[in-house]
Amino acid sequence: MLERYGHGGDLRTAEETFGFPARQFIDFSSNMNPYGPPDGVRRVLVHYAEQIDRYPDPAVRGLRSKLARLHRVDEQSIMIGNGAAELIDLVVRALKPPVTALAYPCFTEYGDAVMKSGGKIEPIMLSSDNSFELTESMAEQSKAKFYMIGSPNNPTGQLVDPALIMKLVYNGATVVVDEAFMDFIPEEEKLTLIREAANHERLFVIRSMTKFYAIPGIRLGYMVGAPQQIAAMRRLQVPWSVNSLAQQIGEAVLEEKDYALRTMNWLQEEKPWLIQKLEGLGLRVIPGNVNYLLVQLPGVPGLTAATLQYEMGRMGLLIRDASHFIGLDESYCRFAVKLRHQNEWLLEALGRCLSKFREAGRA
The missing domain is CATH 3.40.640.10 (Type I PLP-dependent aspartate aminotransferase-like (Major domain))
Structure with a gap:
């Protein structure tokens, strides 16, 4: 469980769990500006x-x-x-x-x-x-x-x-x-x-x-x-x-006005695109207002937030198992919105994982 200490972004636990150095992970489990510090x-x-x-x-x-x-x-x-x-x-x-x-x-x-x-x-x-x-x-x-x-x-x-x-x-x-x-x-x-x-x-x-x-x-x-x-x-x-x-x-x-404008422009373009792609994979996206998305997984045998988190982690992508939040069940995950090439990696890995679970369910 990556949320061992109650939060996303725990790269030390990810290293111990999946065996990769921290720099090799793409972290969708913490909701930081993907442009990095100004x-x-x-x-x-x-x-x-x-x-x-x-x-x-x-x-x-x-x-x-x-x-x-x-x-x-x-x-x-x-x-x-x-x-x-x-x-x-x-x-x-x-x-x-x-x-x-x-x-x-x-x-x-x-x-x-x-x-x-x-x-x-x-x-x-x-x-x-x-x-x-x-x-x-x-x-x-x-x-x-x-x-x-x-x-x-x-x-x-x-x-x-x-x-x-x-x-x-x-x-x-x-x-x-x-x-x-x-x-x-x-x-x-x-x-x-x-x-x-x-x-x-x-x-x-x-x-x-x-x-x-x-x-x-x-x-x-x-x-x-x-x-x-x-x-x-x-x-x-x-x-x-x-x-x-x-x-x-x-x-x-607080002086970084260009950085702030760049961030707002990125999010207004990237978030609707990512929502459309996630829904195309069969996920329900909760219509929030910020730089992360709460999603509900489709009803596929064996597919839970925990199992998906593990499969994605093995590919070097970290997601948040949102079932640890009171009021959410094992079907909920949370993804940060990142830059286009990173979001494309997320979507590709999600597609592979969903196909794997769907095929196992039909076997």
Whole structure:
């Protein structure tokens, strides 16, 4: 099982399982920008050795200032973290909700954070019948006063209506919105709740900088909330949790406007093409909004997400077995959208695997 530690992108486990060096795998199991880090990252790395003997800025002022200008919010409403994962854990530890509503399937670290804090989970089970969309009637079934919501959601890729989220807040709930993949949405400016979060004590937005800019090894994310709430959480944060290299890279990538435009143009062209090809192979594709696709395998004897993952891994391609997400069964996989030649390799390998299982079923 490649998801031994709960995530995709575990190349060490892939090496141990399939016997190839990490560089030989094409990794569709983690949802990174396939263009790799922008040039600004390399420029930072070239000069970083001269500064490694200095402490990082404990307040991360440079990056916070740039993000404040980008989102047009008060700098005091922004908190930088060691990846979005640190901030998910921190917001739950700080607010200590006795009961948290989670809409399944969702990112597993939401539930992990709740359980570690001693809280309870009230599940909202999304349905494949409406492509796992969180509707108002579903959300309002919960009696919880604390929600953690992914928008776009992982692994479904579905957006949640901002008006629905704000209605929960106005009705007295505290809502944490994980917008880790919002950068990939062309209508980001209309859909993000960052500015609302900066002015409301019961709304928090968490963003990742690692997916869009392909820097997962650095660990960098940020949270936006009302200044007094952010100040209280900052007092609970481990000192210097964001190292100086991450801070400098964060500032550099925000200047990469051409890279961002190139990424958006690629995704708008490549994703519809890949969806069409996957459907042509007999897979059901959930109509998400981001740079990954949740797919349901056809009903072929012996074909499951786990068996397909193993067969694909033997060919050097890694996919995500999505059955490990609560609310999904063994027929669901998740694929990242990559560059055309990589997606063609994925499709060729999928076709070979599906033919193999279909022929075995007829034998």
